[in-house]
Amino acid sequence: MGKHWPPGAPRLPDPGRILESLERGEIGPAEAFARWRGLDRPPAASMSSHEPPAPTAPDVLGELDSLIGLAEVKRLVKEIRAFAVIQARRAREGLAAEATALHMIFRGNPGTGKTTVARLLGKILHGAGVLENGHVVEVERADLVGQYVGHTAQRTREQIRRASGGILFIDEAYSLARGGDKDFGREAIDTLVKAIEDHKDFIVILAGYRLEMRAFILANPGLRSRFPLHLDFPDYTGGELLAIADLMLREREYRLDREAHQELAWRFDGQRPREGGPDNAGNARLVRNVIEQAMRRQACRLLGQERIGREDLVTITRADLGGDGGRCGSV
Amino acid sequence: MRECLIIGKPNAGKSLFFVNFARYLGVTHFRLGPEKPPLAAARAAEELVKPAPHYTRRLFRVILPAPSRDGPITVLTDSVGLTDHAAAAAEIRKAMAETLRAFRGAAIILHIVDVTAAAGSPAAPGPVDRELAQVASRKAGYALLANKMDLPGAREGLKSLGRLQLPGPVIAVSALAGSGFPEVRHFLLRG
Numbered sequence: 327m328g329k330h331w332p333p334g335a336p337r338l339p340d341p342g343r344i345l346e347s348l349e350r351g352e353i354g355p356a357e358a359f360a361r362w363r364g365l366d367r368p369p370a371a372s373m374s375s376h377e378p379p380a381p382t383a384p385d386v387l388g389e390l391d392s393l394i395g396l397a398e399v400k401r402l403v404k405e406i407r408a409f410a411v412i413q414a415r416r417a418r419e420g421l422a423a424e425a426t427a428l429h430m431i432f433r434g435n436p437g438t439g440k441t442t443v444a445r446l447l448g449k450i451l452h453g454a455g456v457l458e459n460g461h462v463v464e465v466e467r468a469d470l471v472g473q474y475v476g477h478t479a480q481r482t483r484e485q486i487r488r489a490s491g492g493i494l495f496i497d498e499a500y501s502l503a504r505g506g507d508k509d510f511g512r513e514a515i516d517t518l519v520k521a522i523e524d525h526k527d528f529i530v531i532l533a534g535y536r537l538e539m540r541a542f543i544l545a546n547p548g549l550r551s552r553f554p555l556h557l558d559f560p561d562y563t564g565g566e567l568l569a570i571a572d573l574m575l576r577e578r579e580y581r582l583d584r585e586a587h588q589e590l591a592w593r594f595d596g597q598r599p600r601e602g603g604p605d606n607a608g609n610a611r612l613v614r615n616v617i618e619q620a621m622r623r624q625a626c627r628l629l630g631q632e633r634i635g636r637e638d639l640v641t642i643t644r645a646d647l648g649g650d651g652g653r654c655g656s657v
Numbered sequence: 658m659r660e661c662l663i664i665g666k667p668n669a670g671k672s673l674f675f676v677n678f679a680r681y682l683g684v685t686h687f688r689l690g691p692e693k694p695p696l697a698a699a700r701a702a703e704e705l706v707k708p709a710p711h712y713t714r715r716l717f718r719v720i721l722p723a724p725s726r727d728g729p730i731t732v733l734t735d736s737v738g739l740t741d742h743a744a745a746a747a748e749i750r751k752a753m754a755e756t757l758r759a760f761r762g763a764a765i766i767l768h769i770v771d772v773t774a775a776a777g778s779p780a781a782p783g784p785v786d787r788e789l790a791q792v793a794s795r796k797a798g799y800a801l802l803a804n805k806m807d808l809p810g811a812r813e814g815l816k817s818l819g820r821l822q823l824p825g826p827v828i829a830v831s832a833l834a835g836s837g838f839p840e841v842r843h844f845l846l847r848g
Contacts, residue, residue, distance in 0.1 A: 356785035
């Protein structure tokens with residue numbers, strides 16, 4: 327049996343489940359907040375000014391903090407880092423150090439920040455001295471599973487070799503169990519488990535939809551014990567999607583006028599995909615599509631204008647967000 | 658960008674505060690749906706504010722005018738009334754879950770209570786207010802708005818609210834008359 331994270335601590339309730347219970351009427355709002363109290367506790371004290379000097383560049387942690395939403399994910403990432411730093415320090419002092427496995431499961435819909443967090447985590451754990459390089463190798467089923475017996479093990483080992491000193495991020499990992507026992511996906515899982523035992527110089531992150539990942543882990547006891555860290559990536563709220571749109575536009579030196587903001591507030595309201603569905607409604611990809619389209623429409627609108635000022639160049643108006651305004655027409 | 662969520666029990670005065678406070682900050686028109694025409698504040702108040710509890714069944718957002726051109730953009734959000742216990746209607750339970758989702762994402766929480774509700778009545782501050790205040794007070798911006806200060810009995814109500822010892826600053830307001838709005842504005846600018 328592998329070690330649990332954090333060592334000895336009870337498993338925290340999943341915020342998504344609290345909301346599901348509320349929605350089903352099993353608990354009322356007062357109880358939902360009470361259960362939440364345990365979750366939304368402030369970051370561990372070890373992350374405050376008492377934190378020992380660590381080699382992690384603070385700007386990486388700042389980058390993590392600047393991500394919109396993801397409060398629980400940020401807290402856990404900081405805990406993992408703090409724990410890793412302290413274990414290394416304990417080892418230097420000759421104290422018993424927990425060799426806790428840092429392999430993780432990232433559960434959530436597409437576009438909820440899983441890959442972004444994985445990349446930051448690589449840098450953070452590199453800074454903390456846990457990973458030699460901290461790079462992230464992103465793969466999916468097709469990169470691991472081969473065409474004939476033996477081919478899969480070879481391909482999987484190749485990806486593991488590339489991830490040495492960093493993170494092997496397997497997206498939609500549940501698809502490895504898709505074809506049942508005779509499928510080559512099984513061989514990839516077995517190769518992975520063996521590599522985790524043999525090599526301690528890399529971290530594996532298995533990512534995918536929440537329910538699919540839960541079923542996948544339950545069906546593979548060998549993985550359950552070796553992946554002690556589970557991070558949930560909830561869908562963004564309407565307000566968070568709006569904040570993401572704002573940020574993406576600011577990075578591109580554009581801004582929304584107030585009417586356009588109001589339009590997007592409506593557009594993003596209640597935009598949440600169904601669990602496991604193909605929809606990418608409630609996530610950052612939707613936002614990117616919307617703003618990139620708006621930038622093109624703004625360009626069309628401006629070309630039809632006689633005079634174009636600097637302010638015009640940076641402003642996205644409501645007309646640019648759809649409807650009939652700003653189309654270039656059949657040019 | 659930051660979201661400022663108005664939250665509280667049904668009939669605490671959230672929607673009236675939403676419209677009147679936004680108007681106080683310079684919002685002239687409210688668009689109450691993606692395809693709906695913009696409404697003047699008085700019409701928006703008519704649409705949103707009803708004496709029946711749980712009239713608001715979805716979140717309404719309005720973009721506040723930025724204090725300066727490069728100042729942060731604030732979204733003011735009206736939410737669905739939260740009861741102490743589970744609601745019977747599935748539609749309302751779903752809307753409450755939506756409110757809690759927005760609560761997680763919001764940077765600023767304006768928690769409204771009706772200080773004139775008789776003790777023990779469903780509208781009086783109760784367990785949901787206590788629990789909400791505990792979680793919300795950990796956010797950077799949290800204020801408790803003691804509403805309906807224009808009504809008789811409000812002063813006594815405000816004193817009883819003090820005895821509940823809820824965390825965070827208390828601002829006495831009247832969503833109807835607009836008293837306390839400068840203090841709430843100051844709180845927003847500071848946060």
